[in-house]
Amino acid sequence: MHISCDKKLLMDNINIVIKCVSSRTTSPILECILLKADRKGFRLIANDLEQSIETANIEGADVYTLGEVALDAKMFFDFVRSMPEGKIDIECDDKFITTIKNGRTIKISGLDGSEFPLPKEIESGECFKINGGILKNMVKKTIFSIAVMDYRPTLTGELFEFKGHRLNIVAVDGHRIAFRTQLLDDSRDKKIIVPGKALNEFTRLVEDDKETELYFNEKFIQFKFEKCTLTSRLLEGDYLEYGNMFTNDFKTSVQINREALLNSLECCMLLIAREIKKVEVVLEISDGVMKVNAENSIGNINDEIPVNFDGEDLKIGFSPKYLIDVCRAIDEENINMYFLGNLSPCIIKSSVGSEDFKYLVLPVKI
Numbered sequence: 001m002h003i004s005c006d007k008k009l010l011m012d013n014i015n016i017v018i019k020c021v022s023s024r025t026t027s028p029i030l031e032c033i034l035l036k037a038d039r040k041g042f043r044l045i046a047n048d049l050e051q052s053i054e055t056a057n058i059e060g061a062d063v064y065t066l067g068e069v070a071l072d073a074k075m076f077f078d079f080v081r082s083m084p085e086g087k088i089d090i091e092c093d094d095k096f097i098t099t100i101k102n103g104r105t106i107k108i109s110g111l112d113g114s115e116f117p118l119p120k121e122i123e124s125g126e127c128f129k130i131n132g133g134i135l136k137n138m139v140k141k142t143i144f145s146i147a148v149m150d151y152r153p154t155l156t157g158e159l160f161e162f163k164g165h166r167l168n169i170v171a172v173d174g175h176r177i178a179f180r181t182q183l184l185d186d187s188r189d190k191k192i193i194v195p196g197k198a199l200n201e202f203t204r205l206v207e208d209d210k211e212t213e214l215y216f217n218e219k220f221i222q223f224k225f226e227k228c229t230l231t232s233r234l235l236e237g238d239y240l241e242y243g244n245m246f247t248n249d250f251k252t253s254v255q256i257n258r259e260a261l262l263n264s265l266e267c268c269m270l271l272i273a274r275e276i277k278k279v280e281v282v283l284e285i286s287d288g289v290m291k292v293n294a295e296n297s298i299g300n301i302n303d304e305i306p307v308n309f310d311g312e313d314l315k316i317g318f319s320p321k322y323l324i325d326v327c328r329a330i331d332e333e334n335i336n337m338y339f340l341g342n343l344s345p346c347i348i349k350s351s352v353g354s355e356d357f358k359y360l361v362l363p364v365k366i
Helices: 007-020 073-082 132-140 196-205 258-272 320-329
Strands: 002-006 032-038 041-047 051-055 062-065 067-072 087-092 097-102 104-109 126-131 157-172 176-195 211-216 220-224 228-233 252-257 281-286 289-295 300-306 308-311 314-318 334-339 346-350 357-361
Touching: 002 007, 002 032, 007 032, 007 041, 007 051, 007 073, 007 087, 007 196, 032 073, 051 196, 067 073, 073 104, 126 132, 126 176, 132 157, 132 176, 132 196, 132 211, 157 196, 176 196, 176 228, 176 320, 196 220, 196 228, 252 258, 258 281, 258 289, 258 300, 258 320, 258 334, 314 320, 320 357
Parallel strands: none
Antiparallel strands: 002 062, 002 087, 032 041, 032 067, 041 051, 051 228, 087 097, 097 104, 126 211, 157 176, 176 357, 211 220, 220 228, 252 308, 252 334, 281 289, 281 314, 289 300, 334 346, 346 357
C-alpha cells in the first residue's frame, strides 16, 4: 500500500474513528486502525466488535498502490500529530512495515490488514431518513436517563419505538424516565434498543443541518453520514413497559418557571456536593409557593419560588440531580409538574400543551 494525504485531513479522519478503538482487549488487532486503499479510494476503519466507524473515502488523498495495513491506533495518532504540516506519505511493504514520511521518516510495524474485522453489512432491513439535528436533540435530551450499569442490560440503551408516523425515544434507569417523540413522514411499527455508547458516538459525529440515514435489522443499526458510517450491535431483550407509568392521576399540579427552579436546585447542589453522604432536596408546595430546602452538616438552603398551584399541599423529597437534568433538557419558559403523593413519581410535562416530551422522576423518603 502507498498513499499520500495532507496532515490536517488525515488527523481529522483519525479523530473520527479513534474513539471506536478497543481499549480493553486481548486481541492486538482491535487496538489498531485499519488503513485501507482500494479502487474506491483511501479510508480508515476502527472496530471494537460492538461498534465500528468507517470513514468515507478521503477526498484529497492520493492512492498510488492498493493495499491495507492495521496500525496501533495510539502510536499512529501520535506520530501523525508530530509530523510537520503538509503532505504525509505512507507506504507499507509486504511484511507490513509502514513508513510515514514528511521531512522526517518514521517506521513502525503493522499487522496484516486482511485479519482486521470489517464492519457488518446490513444487507436486508429497514431504512429511514431524518434531519440529523432533530435526532441529535432527541437523544441528548433523553440519554442522561439511561442506566450506566444495570442487571437489565437493555436499560443501558435507549428504546427507539417506531409507532405509526411517530418515533418515540425512551430512556429509563430505574429512578427516572425520559421520553421524546417526533413526527415522521413515513409510517412503520418497530422497536429496537440502541446502546448508549453508540448514541454518544452518534451525537459526536452527526451534522445538525444534514440528513441522516438509519439502517437497521434485528441485530445491527447503521448511521450513515457524509463523512463516515457508524455501525453498532443492538441490545437484545425486552424493554421496560413504560407507558402505564405516565399516569394522568394527580392530586397536586404546579406550573413553575423552569429557570427559577433550575437555579434553586443548582444552588442546593453546591451545598450537597460538599458532603459524601447523599442528601435530598425537599419541595414544600402550598399557597402558590414552592419552598426548596436542602440541609446537611455544613449548612442549609431555603428558597421560595412563586407557582401556579392547584390541589393538595405537598411535601416531597428528590435527588436534586435528577430534577436538574430534566430542567436542562427542556427549552420552555415554564413547566408543569404533577404529583399523586409524597411517595409517588413526579411527572413533568410541557406548560403549553406540547406532547413532544415528558419526564418522570421518583421521589426519595424524607
